[in-house]
Amino acid sequence: MAEPAPGVAQALEQWLCARGIEAQAEVTGRATVGLSQETWFVRIATGGGSRAAVLRLPTAASGPHAIRTQRVALEAVAGKVPAPALLWHDDGDDNPFSRPFIVMERIAGEVPVGWHEIAEPRRTLLAQAAIDVLSALHAIDPAPLNGPSAAKGRPTEFDWYRRRLERFKPLPAVLEGARWWLDRHAPQRATREVLVHGDYRMGNLIVDDTSIRGVLDWEMAGAGDPMADLAWCFIPVWELPGVSEAPLVVRYAERSGIRVDEERLHWHRVLAYVRLAYYALAGSYAFDSGHSSDFRLAALRLQLPVHLDRLAATIAGEPVT
DSSP: OOOHHHHHHHHHHHHTTTOOOOOEEEEEEEEOOOOOOEEEEEEEEEETTEEEEEEEEOOOTOOOOHHHHHHHHHHHHHHSSOOOOOOEEOOSOOOOOOSOEEEOOOOOBOOSSSSSOOTTTHHHHHHHHHHHHHHHTTOOOOOGGGGSSOOOOTTTTTHHHHHHHGGGGGGOOHHHHHHHHHTTTTTOSSSSSEEESSSOOGGGGEEOOEEEEOOOOTTOOOOOOOHHHHHHHHHHSOOOOOOOOHHHHHHHHHHHOOOOOOOOHHHHHHHHHHHHHHHHHHHHEEEEEETTOHHHHHGGGTTHHHHHHHHHHHHEEOOOO
Protein backbone atom coordinates (compact mmCIF):
# COMPACT_ATOMS: atom_id res chain seq x y z
CA MET A 1 0.00 0.00 0.00
CA ALA A 2 1.42 3.39 -0.97
CA GLU A 3 2.02 6.14 1.54
CA PRO A 4 -0.56 8.90 1.68
CA ALA A 5 0.39 11.93 -0.43
CA PRO A 6 1.59 14.08 2.54
CA GLY A 7 3.96 11.28 3.55
CA VAL A 8 5.46 11.15 0.08
CA ALA A 9 6.19 14.88 0.05
CA GLN A 10 7.65 14.84 3.56
CA ALA A 11 9.92 11.88 2.78
CA LEU A 12 11.24 13.60 -0.34
CA GLU A 13 11.87 16.83 1.58
CA GLN A 14 13.78 14.90 4.26
CA TRP A 15 15.96 13.16 1.68
CA LEU A 16 16.77 16.43 -0.09
CA CYS A 17 17.49 18.22 3.19
CA ALA A 18 19.98 15.51 4.18
CA ARG A 19 21.88 16.42 0.99
CA GLY A 20 21.89 20.13 1.68
CA ILE A 21 18.94 20.97 -0.55
CA GLU A 22 16.30 23.06 1.20
CA ALA A 23 13.06 22.40 -0.65
CA GLN A 24 9.34 22.17 -0.27
CA ALA A 25 7.62 19.31 -2.05
CA GLU A 26 3.94 19.12 -2.92
CA VAL A 27 2.22 16.07 -4.36
CA THR A 28 0.00 17.22 -7.22
CA GLY A 29 -1.33 13.83 -8.32
CA ARG A 30 -0.68 10.18 -8.93
CA ALA A 31 -0.63 8.28 -12.21
CA THR A 32 -3.61 6.00 -12.63
CA VAL A 33 -2.11 4.02 -15.52
CA GLY A 34 0.81 1.66 -15.29
CA LEU A 35 0.98 -1.30 -12.95
CA SER A 36 4.66 -1.82 -12.23
CA GLN A 37 5.58 1.14 -10.01
CA GLU A 38 4.12 3.91 -7.92
CA THR A 39 4.26 7.14 -9.90
CA TRP A 40 3.70 10.44 -8.08
CA PHE A 41 3.56 13.89 -9.64
CA VAL A 42 5.25 16.46 -7.44
CA ARG A 43 6.17 20.13 -7.49
CA ILE A 44 9.46 20.96 -5.83
CA ALA A 45 10.18 24.53 -4.73
CA THR A 46 13.71 25.65 -3.93
CA GLY A 47 15.40 29.04 -3.64
CA GLY A 48 15.88 29.00 -7.38
CA GLY A 49 12.19 28.53 -8.18
CA SER A 50 9.92 25.53 -8.59
CA ARG A 51 9.75 22.67 -11.03
CA ALA A 52 7.34 19.88 -11.89
CA ALA A 53 8.80 16.42 -11.37
CA VAL A 54 7.87 12.74 -11.25
CA LEU A 55 8.76 10.44 -8.36
CA ARG A 56 8.84 6.70 -9.02
CA LEU A 57 8.96 4.02 -6.34
CA PRO A 58 9.03 0.23 -6.73
CA THR A 59 6.14 -1.94 -5.62
CA ALA A 60 6.47 -5.30 -3.93
CA ALA A 61 5.68 -6.91 -7.29
CA SER A 62 8.24 -4.98 -9.35
CA GLY A 63 11.06 -5.10 -6.83
CA PRO A 64 13.96 -2.65 -6.46
CA HIS A 65 15.80 -3.78 -9.60
CA ALA A 66 13.18 -2.09 -11.82
CA ILE A 67 13.95 1.32 -10.36
CA ARG A 68 17.71 0.82 -10.60
CA THR A 69 17.34 -0.26 -14.23
CA GLN A 70 15.40 2.91 -15.03
CA ARG A 71 18.10 5.03 -13.39
CA VAL A 72 20.90 3.41 -15.41
CA ALA A 73 18.87 3.61 -18.63
CA LEU A 74 18.03 7.30 -18.17
CA GLU A 75 21.71 8.06 -17.58
CA ALA A 76 22.70 6.05 -20.68
CA VAL A 77 20.25 7.76 -23.05
CA ALA A 78 20.55 11.32 -21.69
CA GLY A 79 21.07 13.77 -24.54
CA LYS A 80 20.78 11.02 -27.16
CA VAL A 81 17.04 10.36 -27.30
CA PRO A 82 14.17 12.38 -25.82
CA ALA A 83 13.65 11.14 -22.26
CA PRO A 84 13.03 12.70 -18.84
CA ALA A 85 16.12 14.17 -17.21
CA LEU A 86 17.14 12.35 -14.04
CA LEU A 87 17.10 14.86 -11.17
CA TRP A 88 17.85 12.74 -8.11
CA HIS A 89 17.98 9.08 -7.25
CA ASP A 90 18.77 6.66 -4.46
CA ASP A 91 19.65 3.05 -5.31
CA GLY A 92 19.42 1.83 -1.71
CA ASP A 93 16.78 1.44 0.97
CA ASP A 94 18.40 3.51 3.74
CA ASN A 95 16.24 6.53 3.03
CA PRO A 96 12.85 7.93 4.15
CA PHE A 97 11.06 5.75 1.56
CA SER A 98 12.88 2.58 2.70
CA ARG A 99 13.34 1.60 -0.95
CA PRO A 100 15.12 2.86 -4.08
CA PHE A 101 13.57 5.73 -5.99
CA ILE A 102 14.15 8.13 -8.85
CA VAL A 103 12.98 11.71 -9.37
CA MET A 104 12.72 12.84 -13.00
CA GLU A 105 11.68 16.00 -14.74
CA ARG A 106 8.05 16.08 -15.84
CA ILE A 107 7.81 16.61 -19.58
CA ALA A 108 4.79 18.50 -20.87
CA GLY A 109 2.79 16.81 -23.60
CA GLU A 110 0.21 14.16 -24.37
CA VAL A 111 0.46 10.40 -23.78
CA PRO A 112 -2.04 8.69 -26.11
CA VAL A 113 -2.92 5.12 -25.16
CA GLY A 114 -2.54 3.90 -28.72
CA TRP A 115 -2.08 4.87 -32.35
CA HIS A 116 -5.81 4.47 -32.97
CA GLU A 117 -6.54 7.55 -30.82
CA ILE A 118 -4.68 9.86 -33.21
CA ALA A 119 -6.20 11.23 -36.40
CA GLU A 120 -4.37 11.27 -39.73
CA PRO A 121 -2.09 12.74 -40.99
CA ARG A 122 -0.74 13.32 -37.46
CA ARG A 123 -0.77 9.57 -36.74
CA THR A 124 1.66 8.75 -39.55
CA LEU A 125 3.91 11.73 -38.75
CA LEU A 126 4.15 10.61 -35.11
CA ALA A 127 4.77 7.01 -36.17
CA GLN A 128 7.65 8.17 -38.34
CA ALA A 129 9.03 10.24 -35.45
CA ALA A 130 8.76 7.22 -33.13
CA ILE A 131 10.71 5.07 -35.59
CA ASP A 132 13.40 7.74 -35.84
CA VAL A 133 13.73 7.82 -32.03
CA LEU A 134 13.90 4.02 -31.93
CA SER A 135 16.66 4.07 -34.53
CA ALA A 136 18.62 6.56 -32.41
CA LEU A 137 18.05 4.46 -29.29
CA HIS A 138 19.45 1.35 -30.96
CA ALA A 139 22.66 3.23 -31.75
CA ILE A 140 23.45 3.73 -28.02
CA ASP A 141 25.99 1.49 -26.33
CA PRO A 142 24.08 -1.01 -24.13
CA ALA A 143 27.10 -1.77 -21.94
CA PRO A 144 25.84 0.18 -18.88
CA LEU A 145 22.77 -2.09 -18.78
CA ASN A 146 24.67 -5.30 -19.38
CA GLY A 147 27.06 -5.29 -16.45
CA PRO A 148 27.54 -7.79 -13.59
CA SER A 149 24.49 -6.49 -11.73
CA ALA A 150 22.18 -6.88 -14.74
CA ALA A 151 19.13 -9.10 -14.31
CA LYS A 152 19.43 -12.69 -15.49
CA GLY A 153 17.22 -12.81 -18.53
CA ARG A 154 15.23 -9.96 -20.08
CA PRO A 155 11.50 -9.40 -20.52
CA THR A 156 12.18 -9.30 -24.28
CA GLU A 157 13.56 -12.85 -24.30
CA PHE A 158 11.68 -16.13 -24.71
CA ASP A 159 13.41 -17.91 -21.82
CA TRP A 160 12.15 -15.23 -19.42
CA TYR A 161 8.54 -16.20 -20.24
CA ARG A 162 9.20 -19.91 -20.65
CA ARG A 163 10.19 -20.15 -16.98
CA ARG A 164 7.42 -17.93 -15.66
CA LEU A 165 4.62 -19.59 -17.59
CA GLU A 166 5.34 -22.88 -15.81
CA ARG A 167 3.42 -21.76 -12.73
CA PHE A 168 0.20 -21.26 -14.73
CA LYS A 169 -0.07 -24.80 -16.10
CA PRO A 170 -2.20 -26.14 -17.60
CA LEU A 171 -1.86 -23.40 -20.17
CA PRO A 172 -4.40 -22.66 -22.91
CA ALA A 173 -3.69 -24.87 -25.92
CA VAL A 174 -2.79 -21.89 -28.12
CA LEU A 175 -0.19 -20.75 -25.62
CA GLU A 176 1.31 -24.24 -25.35
CA GLY A 177 1.48 -24.39 -29.13
CA ALA A 178 3.15 -20.98 -29.24
CA ARG A 179 5.80 -22.10 -26.76
CA TRP A 180 6.56 -25.10 -28.99
CA TRP A 181 6.65 -22.89 -32.11
CA LEU A 182 8.96 -20.30 -30.55
CA ASP A 183 11.34 -23.00 -29.36
CA ARG A 184 11.37 -24.77 -32.73
CA HIS A 185 11.89 -21.58 -34.77
CA ALA A 186 14.13 -19.64 -32.36
CA PRO A 187 16.63 -17.53 -34.31
CA GLN A 188 20.30 -17.46 -33.43
CA ARG A 189 21.31 -14.83 -30.90
CA ALA A 190 21.51 -11.41 -32.50
CA THR A 191 24.98 -10.68 -33.81
CA ARG A 192 24.49 -7.06 -32.79
CA GLU A 193 22.82 -6.46 -29.45
CA VAL A 194 21.55 -2.94 -28.87
CA LEU A 195 20.05 -0.98 -26.03
CA VAL A 196 16.42 -2.08 -26.18
CA HIS A 197 13.66 -0.26 -24.33
CA GLY A 198 11.57 -3.37 -23.78
CA ASP A 199 8.16 -1.66 -23.82
CA TYR A 200 8.46 0.73 -26.75
CA ARG A 201 4.92 1.67 -27.79
CA MET A 202 2.67 4.68 -28.11
CA GLY A 203 1.43 4.49 -24.49
CA ASN A 204 5.00 5.12 -23.28
CA LEU A 205 5.67 8.14 -25.50
CA ILE A 206 5.01 11.78 -24.63
CA VAL A 207 4.09 13.57 -27.84
CA ASP A 208 3.18 17.00 -29.13
CA ASP A 209 1.75 17.79 -32.55
CA THR A 210 4.20 15.77 -34.66
CA SER A 211 7.22 14.93 -32.50
CA ILE A 212 8.21 12.67 -29.63
CA ARG A 213 9.00 14.77 -26.56
CA GLY A 214 9.96 11.92 -24.25
CA VAL A 215 10.16 8.15 -23.90
CA LEU A 216 8.89 6.82 -20.56
CA ASP A 217 9.06 3.59 -18.49
CA TRP A 218 12.60 2.24 -18.87
CA GLU A 219 12.32 -0.58 -16.32
CA MET A 220 12.61 -3.28 -19.01
CA ALA A 221 15.63 -1.74 -20.73
CA GLY A 222 18.71 -3.84 -21.42
CA ALA A 223 20.98 -5.25 -24.08
CA GLY A 224 18.99 -7.26 -26.59
CA ASP A 225 17.74 -7.95 -30.09
CA PRO A 226 16.55 -4.76 -31.84
CA MET A 227 13.74 -6.73 -33.49
CA ALA A 228 12.11 -7.12 -30.05
CA ASP A 229 11.51 -3.36 -29.83
CA LEU A 230 10.53 -3.04 -33.47
CA ALA A 231 7.92 -5.81 -33.26
CA TRP A 232 6.49 -4.53 -29.97
CA CYS A 233 6.14 -1.02 -31.39
CA PHE A 234 3.44 -2.29 -33.76
CA ILE A 235 1.72 -4.80 -31.48
CA PRO A 236 -1.86 -3.70 -30.76
CA VAL A 237 -1.70 -3.68 -26.97
CA TRP A 238 -5.22 -2.32 -26.55
CA GLU A 239 -6.55 -1.77 -30.08
CA LEU A 240 -5.25 -2.34 -33.59
CA PRO A 241 -2.46 0.17 -34.22
CA GLY A 242 -3.90 1.86 -37.30
CA VAL A 243 -0.51 2.57 -38.92
CA SER A 244 1.00 1.12 -42.06
CA GLU A 245 3.82 -1.06 -40.77
CA ALA A 246 5.77 -1.92 -43.95
CA PRO A 247 7.03 1.60 -44.85
CA LEU A 248 7.90 2.23 -41.21
CA VAL A 249 10.01 -0.94 -41.08
CA VAL A 250 11.83 0.27 -44.21
CA ARG A 251 12.33 3.64 -42.54
CA TYR A 252 13.78 1.94 -39.46
CA ALA A 253 16.26 -0.07 -41.53
CA GLU A 254 17.38 3.03 -43.44
CA ARG A 255 17.88 5.19 -40.34
CA SER A 256 19.32 2.55 -38.01
CA GLY A 257 21.54 0.75 -40.50
CA ILE A 258 20.22 -2.53 -39.07
CA ARG A 259 19.00 -5.11 -41.57
CA VAL A 260 15.47 -6.25 -40.82
CA ASP A 261 15.11 -10.00 -41.25
CA GLU A 262 11.39 -10.65 -41.80
CA GLU A 263 11.52 -14.14 -40.25
CA ARG A 264 13.26 -12.80 -37.17
CA LEU A 265 10.76 -9.94 -36.91
CA HIS A 266 7.89 -12.43 -37.25
CA TRP A 267 9.35 -14.57 -34.45
CA HIS A 268 9.47 -11.56 -32.16
CA ARG A 269 5.91 -10.68 -33.12
CA VAL A 270 4.75 -14.13 -31.97
CA LEU A 271 6.73 -13.69 -28.74
CA ALA A 272 5.04 -10.32 -28.23
CA TYR A 273 1.60 -11.94 -28.12
CA VAL A 274 2.93 -14.56 -25.72
CA ARG A 275 4.07 -11.65 -23.55
CA LEU A 276 0.59 -10.15 -23.56
CA ALA A 277 -0.97 -13.49 -22.68
CA TYR A 278 1.51 -13.92 -19.83
CA TYR A 279 0.70 -10.46 -18.44
CA ALA A 280 -3.00 -11.31 -18.50
CA LEU A 281 -2.42 -14.60 -16.67
CA ALA A 282 -0.02 -13.06 -14.14
CA GLY A 283 -2.29 -10.11 -13.42
CA SER A 284 -5.33 -12.31 -12.93
CA TYR A 285 -3.35 -14.60 -10.63
CA ALA A 286 -2.06 -11.69 -8.54
CA PHE A 287 -5.62 -10.47 -7.96
CA ASP A 288 -7.19 -13.89 -7.39
CA SER A 289 -4.48 -14.95 -4.93
CA GLY A 290 -4.84 -11.79 -2.88
CA HIS A 291 -1.38 -10.44 -3.70
CA SER A 292 -3.04 -7.32 -5.11
CA SER A 293 -6.42 -5.65 -4.74
CA ASP A 294 -5.99 -3.64 -7.96
CA PHE A 295 -9.09 -4.24 -10.09
CA ARG A 296 -7.10 -3.36 -13.20
CA LEU A 297 -5.26 -6.65 -12.74
CA ALA A 298 -8.54 -8.53 -12.46
CA ALA A 299 -9.69 -6.92 -15.72
CA LEU A 300 -6.69 -8.32 -17.59
CA ARG A 301 -8.43 -11.72 -17.77
CA LEU A 302 -10.94 -10.15 -20.17
CA GLN A 303 -8.12 -9.41 -22.62
CA LEU A 304 -6.72 -12.95 -22.61
CA PRO A 305 -9.07 -14.41 -25.28
CA VAL A 306 -8.21 -11.52 -27.63
CA HIS A 307 -4.48 -12.01 -27.10
CA LEU A 308 -4.76 -15.76 -27.72
CA ASP A 309 -6.79 -15.24 -30.89
CA ARG A 310 -4.25 -12.76 -32.23
CA LEU A 311 -1.41 -15.08 -31.20
CA ALA A 312 -2.89 -17.94 -33.21
CA ALA A 313 -3.41 -15.69 -36.24
CA THR A 314 0.16 -14.40 -36.06
CA ILE A 315 1.67 -17.90 -35.93
CA ALA A 316 -0.41 -18.85 -38.94
CA GLY A 317 0.67 -15.75 -40.84
CA GLU A 318 -2.88 -14.41 -41.00
CA PRO A 319 -3.79 -10.75 -40.56
CA VAL A 320 -4.54 -9.73 -36.99
CA THR A 321 -8.03 -8.30 -36.52
